[in-house]
Amino acid sequence: xxxxxxxxxxxxxxxxxxxxxxxxxxxxxxxxxxxxxxxxxxxxxxxxxxxxxxxxxxxxxxxxxxxxx
Numbered sequence: 001x002x003x004x005x006x007x008x009x010x011x012x013x014x015x016x017x018x019x020x021x022x023x024x025x026x027x028x029x030x031x032x033x034x035x036x037x038x039x040x041x042x043x044x045x046x047x048x049x050x051x052x053x054x055x056x057x058x059x060x061x062x063x064x065x066x067x068x069x
Contacts, residue, residue: 011066022052
């Protein structure tokens, strides 16, 4: 996994629409309900809630899907 991220970090990730730039909004270290689905998370493998700079849409990814900008 990449270096752990924290809230406020600028990141980028790939989606069907191409590369997205945004910020980490929240780090989840316990299972969480997100957009109607349970997302598994732990301290060892957190889920990162990210917000697109361009659209404001929220997404959730594991750290290995994110890169620092």
